Amino acid sequence: MSSAERLERGWRPDLRVLGPLLALAALVLIGALLNGNFLSAGNITNVLSRSAFIGIIAVGMTFVITSGGLDLSVGSMAAFIAGLMILVMNALLPVLGAGWPLAIAGMATAIVAGTLAGMINGFLITTMRIEAFIVTLGTMGIYRSLVTWLADGGTLSLDFGMRTLIRPIYFNGILGISFPIIVFALVAICGEVVMRRAAFGRHAAAVGSNDRVARYSSVDVNRVRLTTYVFLGILVGIATIMYVPRLGAASSSTGVLWELEAIAAVIIGGTMLKGGFGRVWGTVVGVLILSLIDNILNLTDGVSPYLNGAIQGVIIILAVILQREKRAEG
């Protein structure tokens, strides 16, 4: 961000910032008016918990997009990691027994697989200099095929005893707040701090804004880019750790279109698709907007379910128009 723009922000409330927040507030209001159960603790927990998968991934996606990249492979990657995690846990079951050591082995598998997958994407994009769109389109197909192949076209299911053991990772929590919500919040706060306060966040924005200038300013452009993809891979691993306990299964239909939901959340939140500026808290708002639309449509009668996709599309576009117009005024 240029200093002039920052100065301008200090003067008056930046209306661009308010766009996604206004959309979110409007949705909450509509939901509360349409259904009395909308604001119940149960419904809020449901919505926030199910947002966590896309949310955790979208925080990582914010960094990738800010630095001028893109990752289409995250949904397939999540499905593949989930499948791998289940296979590893089932295979180690006779050795370790159904207990927390086995659960930790499963989690370690997810983190390691996510890190490696992120490194592969990052390596191909930075060192091999292939377009991010093409690399991740390719890995998207590869991971999707691999999970279908691992599952033999069917579903990979976790051993039943193990499923009962790790179920609390999704459904339980601390002080009534479920673990997925806690992890999502921690990831979002860390992401926000790194984006705002750490050198890495500024480097990512500099690379996305103009990589040549960043290079002349002695920023290691390739390393910053690679790190964003590895960071995203690790977060996909974490999201998968939250996902597997829910249903204890993975199949070729796991994580379908997660990549587009994550990218949409990032853009709704005010991050620029062409890179150079990223806003992690905006991404969180974007994720909540997307989950709330689904939730409200399910809680409401009178809208044909055939039109759900259309309503989602309209709200996504409106949320983005709102902030573009405000920016032009500001």
Place this chain on the structure above:
Amino acid sequence: MKISKMTGAVIAVGALALPAAAQEDTKVIGVSIPAATHGWAGGMNFHAQQAVERLEEVYPQLDFVLATASDAGKQVNDIEDMIATRNIDALVVLPFESEPLTAPVQAVADSGAWVTVVDRGLSVEGIEDLYVAGDNAGFGRVSGEFMADALPDGGKIVALRGIPTTIDNERVEGFEAAIEGSGIEVLGMEHGNWNRDDSFTVMQDFLSKYDSIDAVWASDDDMAIGVLAAIEAAGREDIQFVLGGAGMKEMIARTRDNDPMVPANVTYPPAMIATAIELTAVGLTSTAPVSGEFTIGSVLVTPENAAEYYYPDSPF
């Protein structure tokens, strides 16, 4: 997903089939089916491969080309390739969609090859020599009749629908006709897209929206699993049972073992592709007539007969 394909398996089957092509009087059967993108299709792929392997053993004079397509366009290409490069004598096709596949399959029929259509019909009648049909309206009707029997005094239910398609519409129409006048009230219907995660989310919201639900028509076993997980997580006791469908082996096992939440299942067997391939092979190798229409009915599975519908080796 668009890009996921079982290309490896196709190449492997194709390569295995090549040496036999040199024999005299070898007849080639092309099999074109959708890729294993969800549970049912996975089962269908499994049964197609099983049937092909079995028949290649039984009939040395038959050769098979198996292609799996991730969308209708790819399926058209597959069929064109089969005619151009393998000179097929018969085609067994489970069309991705009726409209786009009608003309290419018509071309195969015009070239003199035998055509067997499975599950979904083509949009012009009379192209195929043999039609092995699934009964979607019957699937809905059997489900509705079970629901009406299980709730003799009526009750409040919610329903989950599949991906918006003709198949789904036919099932829902059959279901609605069967429960008409039974006193069953459908509180809500939403699309769970034959997907566990989507149905889990939809069911969570149904549970928030309605304080009392007597039963759920999940209409598919993948969706039933998501629904059951949502009910379990919410700790709701008011729901008496969940009726899935299609006959996934895990769900059949639960019915067999008298799980009160899964009292029944309605079949829509993915193995119908095997029926079609077997009948086509019989038609090509013997004088037995196999042309016409063969409808595979949807059967109600209960604890009494569940063992007959449990296939331990199938992925579905």
